[in-house]
Amino acid sequence: MTSNVVPATPDSIAAAADLLAEGGLVAFPTETVYGLGGDATRGRVVARIFAAKGRPRFNPLIVHLAPGWPAEEIAIMDERAKRLAARFWPGALTLVLTRAPGCPISLLASAGLDTVALRMPAHPIAQALLKKVHLPIAAPSANPSGRLSPTEAAHVVETLGDRVDLILDGGKCPGGLESTVIDLSVPEARILRPGLVTAEALERELGEKIAVVAAHDEAPGAERRSDGAPAAMNANSEIISDDEIKSPGMLASHYAPKKPLRLNATAAEPGEALLAFGPNPPRSILASLNLSPKGDLVEAAANLFAYLHRLDASQAHTIAVMPIPEDGLGAAINDRLRRAAAPRP
Numbered sequence: 001m002t003s004n005v006v007p008a009t010p011d012s013i014a015a016a017a018d019l020l021a022e023g024g025l026v027a028f029p030t031e032t033v034y035g036l037g038g039d040a041t042r043g044r045v046v047a048r049i050f051a052a053k054g055r056p057r058f059n060p061l062i063v064h065l066a067p068g069w070p071a072e073e074i075a076i077m078d079e080r081a082k083r084l085a086a087r088f089w090p091g092a093l094t095l096v097l098t099r100a101p102g103c104p105i106s107l108l109a110s111a112g113l114d115t116v117a118l119r120m121p122a123h124p125i126a127q128a129l130l131k132k133v134h135l136p137i138a139a140p141s142a143n144p145s146g147r148l149s150p151t152e153a154a155h156v157v158e159t160l161g162d163r164v165d166l167i168l169d170g171g172k173c174p175g176g177l178e179s180t181v182i183d184l185s186v187p188e189a190r191i192l193r194p195g196l197v198t199a200e201a202l203e204r205e206l207g208e209k210i211a212v213v214a215a216h217d218e219a220p221g222a223e224r225r226s227d228g229a230p231a232a233m234n235a236n237s238e239i240i241s242d243d244e245i246k247s248p249g250m251l252a253s254h255y256a257p258k259k260p261l262r263l264n265a266t267a268a269e270p271g272e273a274l275l276a277f278g279p280n281p282p283r284s285i286l287a288s289l290n291l292s293p294k295g296d297l298v299e300a301a302a303n304l305f306a307y308l309h310r311l312d313a314s315q316a317h318t319i320a321v322m323p324i325p326e327d328g329l330g331a332a333i334n335d336r337l338r339r340a341a342a343p344r345p
C-alpha cells in the first residue's frame, strides 16, 4: 500500500477538497465505482486525468456535481433532462447534454464535443467531497484505460497508486457497475452505456422506448460517440484530425482483466477459474467465485469487478464465466463481460 490512501473521514475529505481546489487528482468512492477526480473547469487538470489513465483524448469524461448544484449553468436541461434528474439524481445516471452557453467545463473534458456528461452521485463520501470543494469534478473510473473498473480502494492503489495525489478509502462501492449513460443531446434519447439504472426504468419515466445504441460495438473500448465521429484533441487541446488518432483498434477490448475470458461456460476446463452465477455451479479445481448463489442480479453487479480482479490474480490461465440472464441489470453485466472478453490488442 502506498501512503496516499486514507480512510475517508471529515478531515481527510476536507484535505481531499483542498487538493482538488489546488489542481490535484483525488480518487474517491461513488455508489457505482471509484472515480479519479479533478477540477473539471481547468484544462490542465483534466489533461492530467487523461494522462494518469492513459485515456485517449477523444473519449470525454463525466462531470460530477454536488446535490443541488445548478446543472442548467453547465448544460441545457430540457424537459426530459429535468424529469430524469428529478427521478434519478442523486444516483447512477449520467446525462449527456448540450453544453450551455458559457459552460464553465473545460472543452477537453467534453473531448471537443458540444455536449457534456453530468452526474450527481448518491454516495455520501462523494457528496461530502463535492459539497466541500464546491467545483464540478471530472471523474472517469479510477482505472488505467481499458482495464477493470475499481470497486475498492485497493484496486485503485494497485493500478494507479502513484499517479493519484490522494485516494479516499470508503470501502466497497455498493453498486459495483458504472452509471447508465443516456444521450439527451439528440431528439430521440438513446442509451450509450447500459449501467445500474436499467433501460426499463428510464423508459417508464420518459414514457417512450429508448434505443440502446451499440456505441461500443465497432471498437468497444473506443467509447466513441454513437454517431461514430470522434472529436479528438492533442495535448494542447487543439482539435486533431481522425487519422491522427492512434489506431482505435488498439482499444478493441475494455473492462479487461489480464487473463482471457470465456463466456457462457457451463463448466470450468482444466486450468480455468470459474466465475459462477446461481445455485449449484459446476466445480473448478483452481478457483471459483459465485457472483450470486441465489441468482440475484443486483448482488451479481456489486460483485462483478471485484471478483474479476480476484480471479485475475489466481493461477488460472483463463476465466470461464457462466451465462447471466439479460433482463434488468443483466444487460449491463453482460455488456461489461462481452467487452472484457473482446479481442485484445
Ligand code: TXA
Binding pocket: 030, 032, 033, 034, 035, 036, 059, 060, 061, 062, 094, 096, 110, 113, 115, 116, 117, 119, 139, 140, 141, 142, 177, 178, 179, 180, 181, 192, 193, 223, 224, 225
Ligand atoms: O459510474 C460512473 O459513471 C463512473 C463514476 C466514477 O462516476 N464513471 C465512469 O466514467 O464510468 P468513465 O470515464 O469511465 O466513463 C464515461 C463514459 C464513457 O463511455 C464516455 O465515452 C461517456 O461516458 N461520455 C462522457 N461524456 C460523453 C459525451 N459528452 N458524449 C458521449 N459520451 C460521453
Ligand code: MG
Binding pocket: 140, 141, 149
Ligand atoms: Mg471507465
